[in-house]
Amino acid sequence: MVLLKRLRDRLIDLAIVIFGVSILVFGFIRMIPGDAVAIMLGANAEVTPDRIAAIRTRLGLDLPIHEQYFVWLSNVLRGDFGVSIWTGRPVIEEIGHHVWPTLQLTLLALVTAIILAIPLGILMANIRGRRGEAFVQAGSVIGLTVPPFWLGIIMILVLSTVAPSLQMLGYVPFTTDPIGNIQRMMLPAFALSLPIMANLARLLRSTLLEAMQQDYIRTARAKGVPARRILYRHALRNAIIPFVTSVGIMAGYLLSGAIVIEQVFAIPGLGRLILGAIAERNYPLLQAAILLVTCSFVLINFLVDVIYTLIDPRITE
C-alpha cells in the first residue's frame, strides 16, 4: 500500500515536471528574437507579406498562444516534432540518426565508471586514517574536477605519439566494425567517465565507512564473520543503495559532458547535432532535441527512484 502511494506520488511529480518542461521548451522557441517565419523564409525564398501570412497560418501562428501550445503538444505526443528548417526532413529522423553514438558513449562511460569506482571506493575506505589518505583524497578531487574535454585532448596528444596506429577520432557503428568502434569509443568514454568515477568512489567510501559503524556490522564481527565477508556481504550491499540513486543524477552529467567530448573526438552524436542546430539557427531541431533529451533524463531519474524504492525495503516500512 505504502509502495503504491509512493509510486502514485512519484507519477504525479513526474507529470508536473514534464508538463513544466514542455511549457518552458515551447516558450523557448517563441522567445527567440526575430520572427521565426522570417528566419524560415530567409533560408530559401524572398520575403513577401503573402508568404509570411501563408506560413503563419500553416504553422498555426495566428492562433492565441495557449491554443498554439496545445496544437504543438498534441503534435509532439503523436511524434511530430516539426521539420528541420534546412533539410525539410522531420527533426525526429535527424535526432534518431545522431542518438546512437551518444547513447553508446554515455552508457560505456557509465559502465566504466561503475566498474572502476567500486574497487576504488573500497580502497579509499580502507585507507582511512592511514598514511597517504590525504593524497588519495586529493587525487579523488582531481578526478572530480579534471575537465573531460581537456583530458581527451591530452590523451590524443600522448597516444598519437605512443601508439600512432590507434584510431581515435570519428565514429563507426558497432554493427559494421566492432573493433574500430570500440577503439574509437574507448578514449572519449574514459575521459567522460573519470569525474563520475571519482564521484561514485567517494560516495561509496563515505557510505561504506558509515555502514561499517552500524550495529549489524558489529554483530557480524562479534559472531566471527571474516572481515572480507563482512565487507562484501554486509557493508557493500547496504552501501550500494545510495550508489543507485546517484546514477540518475550522473545521467544528466554524462549528457552534458558528452556534448563537449563529442567535439573533441569528432563523434557525430547529439552534441554535434545540437551545436550544429545553434550555429545554423535550426530552432525546430534544437527545440525537439532539448525536449527529448530532458524528458529522457527526467524519466531515467523517475525509474531510478522507483528501483530505489523497490530494492530498499526500509523506505516502504
Place this chain on the structure above:
Amino acid sequence: MSGGTIEHPAEQPLPARPARRFKMPEASLYNLSLGMIFLITIVAVAAPWIAPYDPLEQDIIQRLKGPSAAHWLGTDQLGRDLLSRIMHGLRASLAISAGAVGVALFFGSILGLLAAYYRGWTERVIMRLMDVLFAFPVMLLAIGVIALLGPGSFPTAAAIAIVYTPIFARLLRAPALVIASSDYVLSARSIGASDLRIIAFHILPNLASVILVQVSLLLSSAILVEASLSFLGLGTQPPVPSLGMMLSEGRNFLFLAPWAAIFSGLAILIVAFALNLFGDALRDNLDPRLRQS
C-alpha cells in the same frame, strides 16, 4: 571474539582510526586549498598589473613558441604570451562563475527560505518550479539560454545562474524548515518580529556554513561549465581571453605547439580543484557525523 568486546562496544576496533591520526591530512588539505584559492584570487584580481605582457599583443614572429625566459609558458598561434592570457582568462572565468553563483545564491536562498517559512501553496509552487528547472541537464539549459541571448559572457553567466538557483533553493529549504520551527524563531515571532526580520536575522545566519560549502563546490563546477561553453565557442567571445577558448584554439595546433592546450586546461583544473577541495574539507569539518567518526 570474546565477550568483553560486547560489553564495551566502544573499544571495538572500528575501521576508522582515532581522530588524532586523520585530523592531520584533512587539516593540511584544507590549508592547501585555502592557500591555492588565495593565490588564484590575487592573480585574477591583479592580472592587469602583474601579467608580463598585454594578453592581446601579437608578435607573429614569436608565434607557437614553447616555454622560455621571455615567455614563461610560451606563445599562441598569434604570438601572444600564454601566461598573460591565462592570467586574464582566469580573471574572466572567475568573474563569470562568481557572478553566476552569486545570482543563483541570491534567488535560490530567497525562494528556498520563502518555501520553508510560508509552507503550504507557496512552498508547493516554488519547489515544483525548482523541480522543472532542475530537470534540465546543465549544458542543455545553457545551450537553450545561449540560443535565446546569443553567445557571450553574460548569457553564459545567466545560464549557469538559472541552473544553480534550484540547487540553492532545495539545499536551504530543508534546514530552514527545521530552524523555522525552532524555539528561538517562535520566541522572536512572539515578541512581534516581522517575517522579514526573522528570515534575515534568525534563519539565514544559521545557514551560513551550509551556504559556504555549497558556494565553493558550485563555483568549482561553474568554472568547468564556463570553460566547456567557451570551449564550444558559445561562451566568452574573442578577443577577450578565456581559458576554454584558449584550449579550443590550442587544440588546432596540438601537434605543433601543445603548450596552449596543456596549460590552459591545467589552469582550469587547478582552479576547479582548489575550490572543490576547499568545499569538501569545509563540509567534512562542519559535518559533526563525519568529524566524530
